[in-house]
Amino acid sequence: xxxxRDAMYYPPPPPPPVLPLLxxxxxxxxxxxxxxxxxxxxxxxxxxRCTCPRNxxxxxxxxxxxxxxxxxxxxxxxxSFYRYIEPILQDGPKCGLVALSMASSCTSHPLSVEEVFxxxxxxxxxxxxxMFSVDDMATLAREMFQRSCRxxxxxxxxxxxxxxxxxxxxxxxxxxxxxxxxDANHSPCCRxxxxxxxxxxxxxxxxSTAQRTCHLLARQGKSRHLxxxxxxDLQRSNENLVELDPGRASDGRVYVLPPGGxxxxxxxxxxxLHDLGSDQSVIAPSL
Numbered sequence: 475x476x477x478x479r480d481a482m483y484y485p486p487p488p489p490p491p492v493l494p495l496l497x498x499x500x501x502x503x504x505x506x507x508x509x510x511x512x513x514x515x516x517x518x519x520x521x522x523r524c525t526c527p528r529n530x531x532x533x534x535x536x537x538x539x540x541x542x543x544x545x546x547x548x549x550x551x552x553x554s555f556y557r558y559i560e561p562i563l564q565d566g567p568k569c570g571l572v573a574l575s576m577a578s579s580c581t582s583h584p585l586s587v588e589e590v591f592x593x594x595x596x597x598x599x600x601x602x603x604x605m606f607s608v609d610d611m612a613t614l615a616r617e618m619f620q621r622s623c624r625x626x627x628x629x630x631x632x633x634x635x636x637x638x639x640x641x642x643x644x645x646x647x648x649x650x651x652x653x654x655x656x657d658a659n660h661s662p663c664c665r666x667x668x669x670x671x672x673x674x675x676x677x678x679x680x681x682s683t684a685q686r687t688c689h690l691l692a693r694q695g696k697s698r699h700l701x702x703x704x705x706x707d708l709q710r711s712n713e714n715l716v717e718l719d720p721g722r723a724s725d726g727r728v729y730v731l732p733p734g735g736x737x738x739x740x741x742x743x744x745x746x747l748h749d750l751g752s753d754q755s756v757i758a759p760s761l
Contacts, residue, residue, distance in 0.1 A: 530558040534691075537700045538679065541689065549682040555645040556677035556691055562587060564695030570605030570653070570672040572695035574615060577649050577674050581622040581751035590618060600730050605672065606718075607732040607739040611651060615747060624749035632742040633709035641678055641688060641705075643746055650675035650690075652744040654711040660696050662703055662711035667736045668719040671696075673708075715741040 534556055542550045560579035564572040564587070571590045578585040594600045597617075599610040608628060615626045629635040632652070644650060656671035657663035677691030679702060688705040716737040722729070732739040 533700050534558075534677075537691070537702050541679065541681065541702050545681055545683055547682045551682055551689065552680045554641075554678040554680055555647070556679075557647060557649070559649075559674060559676045559693055560584070561693055561698040561700075562695060563698065564603075566603050568603030569695045570611055570651075571600075571603055573651055573672040573674040573693075574611070574618065576693055576695075577615075577651065577747060577750060578618070580649060580676075581619070583622065585618055590614070593618065598730065601728055604729050606670070606730065606736055608653065608743040608745060609732070609739070610730075612745050615651070615745065619747065619750060622751050623747050625747075627746040627748060629744045629746060630742075632712045632744045633705060634713065634742065635744075637688075637705070640746070643748065644675065644678050644690070647749070649747040649750050650744060651747065652708065652712055653715060653740040654708055655714060656694070656696070660694055661701065662707045664711055664714040667715040667717050667740065668721075670715055670719070670736065670740060673701075712740075712744060713742045 534553065538551055538553060545551070557580060559576050562572050562576050568587060568591060571594060572587055574590050575585050575587045578590075591600070591603055594603075594605070594610075594614055597610075597614070599605065599607065599614060605611050605614075612626050612628045615623070619626070629640070633640055640650070651672065651674055653670055653672050654662045655665045655667060655669045657669070660671070663669065671694060673692045673694040675690045675692050679689040679691060681687040681689065689702045690705055690708060692701045692703055692708075694701070718729070718731065718736050
């Protein structure tokens with residue numbers, strides 16, 4: 475006869491939580507560039523160029539699925555819009571210039587980081603690759619993209635300028651360049667600007683939670699992986715940029731800082747690139 479203990483049911487332990495780090499640390503794999511359906515309400519507009527070892531569509535699908543698993547919802551997040559951008563790894567403090575170079579992959583004439591760096595240094599915007607001024611970054615973008623971008627718009631209020639407007643422009647294909655504080659896994663955090671970094675945003679994803687949280691699809695120069703970040707987290711990180719990292723201020727190098735420093739140059743500011751190129755890969759929902 476079995477004991478009462480033998481008759482009891484002990485459920486297995488729950489799986490470990492999925493950490494946001496996974497969004498920025500997707501596994502590498504090789505694949506062909508065959509087109510695959512993203513979901514029932516999404517279509518591929520144009521044929522995706524694939525100059526990297528990964529299929530851009532599969533990378534997007536993997537990123538969406540990571541968020542889906544993390545949120546634990548019945549339905550997957552909705553990909554409102556996504557425009558593929560070639561990843562570039564930075565060498566030295568050139569994150570802003572790398573973000574601009576990555577954005578140029580949306581045009582028919584991509585720019586190397588070195589080209590952008592030489593132009594920025596010639597204009598007195600940087601000494602070592604640092605970009606502590608959104609205004610200087612916008613001027614640089616206007617010069618480098620004068621034949622391939624209809625308008626370079628500085629958002630004086632950053633992501634808090636007009637959330638509906640920013641999301642609408644992103645779903646119409648605009649590219650966002652934004653400074654923020656980067657955590658150890660490169661996701662947005664709030665360190666008063668001590669970890670100031672630049673990212674390029676090229677897509678929007680809405681969670682299927684009751685709150686319909688808005689997420690942004692991002693690339694930055696310290697990882698080849700596509701990241702997905704909460705809109706609100708990125709906004710808070712952008713708005714908390716108020717001072718230069720004390721360690722950098724005392725490292726013996728001379729950096730180009732605008733009047734008012736980091737707070738005036740980066741805090742609560744961002745750039746929208748409207749109609750940047752028209753012949754590159756775009757993934758958008760069918761209407």
